[in-house]
Amino acid sequence: MAHEYKATARREGKWWIITVPEIDAVTQARHVREIQTMADGVVTAMLDLDEGEATVTVSIEMPANAKEAWEEAARLQAQSEQSSQRAAALRREAVRNLLTEAQLSQSDAGALLGLSYQRVQQLAKTV
Known part of the structure; x- marks a missing residue:
């Protein structure tokens, strides 16, 4: 069964900052379309997991x-x-x-x- 993690992406300048608080991980993406990939990547890299061993649910904060x-x-x-x-x-x-x-x-x-x-x-x- 895949481990589940929650990530949040928010805009800072020209970048989207993606945080995964459960594992104290931060990464960034240039475009919205890259956010999920980057979130998945940081979780698998930080935890040394194989692809598909983790599920990352990303919530994107829209500018107010x-x-x-x-x-x-x-x-x-x-x-x-x-x-x-x-x-x-x-x-x-x-x-x-x-x-x-x-x-x-x-x-x-x-x-x-x-x-x-x-x-x-x-x-x-x-x-």
Whole structure:
């Protein structure tokens, strides 16, 4: 069974500094794509293990300002998707109200809403 280690990579200047606290090891990488390889390499070298005898899980620390912007964008996107779903539900409700309560034809409902009668028909059929 492979030994398991946790490593952390953080940006310092032009380098990614990779630390493996369990074995007090530090290495570096120039690019994100190299981090896992370097982490695996430092563990196997420090412990004199064969390849595959250790599993290294790396967590990469994103720079704070980029992380905050990314998380805010994700939050706003989730809100936008919820708003879009709510807007779609309200459109369906408006169409159903015009067709049932106001007893308008699909053509007349479409004219009032700026939609084709085909789109009105689609909205009326969706749940």
